[in-house]
Amino acid sequence: xxxxxxxxxxxxxxxxxxxxxxxxxxxxxxxxxxxxxxxxxxxxxxxxxxxxxxxxxxxxxxxxxxxxxxxxxxxxxxxxxxxxxxxxxxxxxxxxxxxxxxxxxxxxxxxxxxxxxxxxxxxxxxxxxxxxxxxxxxxxxxxxxxxxxxxxxxxxxxxxxxxxxxxx
Amino acid sequence: xxxxxxxxxxxxxxxxxxxxxxxxxxxxxxxxxxxxxxxxxxxxxxxxxxxxxxxxxxxxxxxxxxxxxxxxxxxxxxxxxxxxxxxxxxxxxxxxxxxxxxxxxxxxxxxxxxxxxxxxxxxxxxxxxxxxxxxxx
Numbered sequence: 001x002x003x004x005x006x007x008x009x010x011x012x013x014x015x016x017x018x019x020x021x022x023x024x025x026x027x028x029x030x031x032x033x034x035x036x037x038x039x040x041x042x043x044x045x046x047x048x049x050x051x052x053x054x055x056x057x058x059x060x061x062x063x064x065x066x067x068x069x070x071x072x073x074x075x076x077x078x079x080x081x082x083x084x085x086x087x088x089x090x091x092x093x094x095x096x097x098x099x100x101x102x103x104x105x106x107x108x109x110x111x112x113x114x115x116x117x118x119x120x121x122x123x124x125x126x127x128x129x130x131x132x133x134x135x136x137x138x139x140x141x142x143x144x145x146x147x148x149x150x151x152x153x154x155x156x157x158x159x160x161x162x163x164x165x166x167x168x
Numbered sequence: 169x170x171x172x173x174x175x176x177x178x179x180x181x182x183x184x185x186x187x188x189x190x191x192x193x194x195x196x197x198x199x200x201x202x203x204x205x206x207x208x209x210x211x212x213x214x215x216x217x218x219x220x221x222x223x224x225x226x227x228x229x230x231x232x233x234x235x236x237x238x239x240x241x242x243x244x245x246x247x248x249x250x251x252x253x254x255x256x257x258x259x260x261x262x263x264x265x266x267x268x269x270x271x272x273x274x275x276x277x278x279x280x281x282x283x284x285x286x287x288x289x290x291x292x293x294x295x296x297x298x299x300x301x302x303x304x305x
Contacts, residue, residue, distance in 0.1 A: 109175070110176060122200055135222060
């Protein structure tokens with residue numbers, strides 16, 4: 001198991017330890033940097049804080065990102081999500097063409113939702129703000145982080161869940 | 169206000185057929201508008217009962233009805249609530265009857281005649297993949 005030093009403390013960490021520490025936890029809003037763990041985007045400082053128990057003021061985002069990428073998690077910088085994902089961005093222009101509709105521009109949301117089939121989600125534009133087992137969890141997360149969603153729904157498990165077939 | 173049909177991922181890969189949906193905010197829950205499928209064959213506007221307490225809507229001591237939805241027997245509880253739709257630029261609110269149902273098999277609400285369709289001039293263009301609603305006075 002790799003050993004790493006964070007803020008003067010030594011920790012033995014591997015992917016399983018990190019993934020286990022995140023069970024039952026919801027990711028906080030992404031500010032700029034994120035790491036991908038179990039198909040979800042996480043703020044690096046939130047993850048390292050949970051794993052090590054350190055106060056987040058004790059290390060920087062870059063230190064957290066470096067530590068997590070050393071464990072094999074991919075990391076990236078968020079695009080300018082606030083500009084791209086405001087509710088107005090999904091509007092249809094007055095010409096009647098459906099922006100974000102059934103053309104290829106709809107696919108980012110489809111792919112963003114794919115890891116969350118069966119879960120309740122809050123979305124804004126093509127961005128999944130939060131995914132959780134119940135709408136109560138989603139609403140609590142939105143309130144806690146001062147976020148406003150465009151839409152909340154459960155990502156259906158199948159075409160039947162939409163088309164009206166009786167659940168078994 | 170125009171809304172593009174919404175596509176969702178299919179569990180087996182690919183995507184489900186895009187559907188006409190509109191996001192309706194319950195009074196008391198403005199931060200999480202509920203995705204509702206436009207249902208021109210539905211008399212009522214219905215949502216899951218678990219959403220009502222999140223918006224502070226009390227369902228005790230009010231009208232209920234039993235019915236079948238998607239082959240499932242369920243109980244709908246009536247509430248008169250203020251609803252809001254927005255496309256990010258325009259916004260429209262109205263007072264409407266909504267039936268909160270338990271159990272609720274769908275992944276979304278249903279926007280039916282009472283509560284939704286009676287309040288709008290609705291245009292559905294499946295060919296172009298959008299739904300347009302115009303509030304009626």
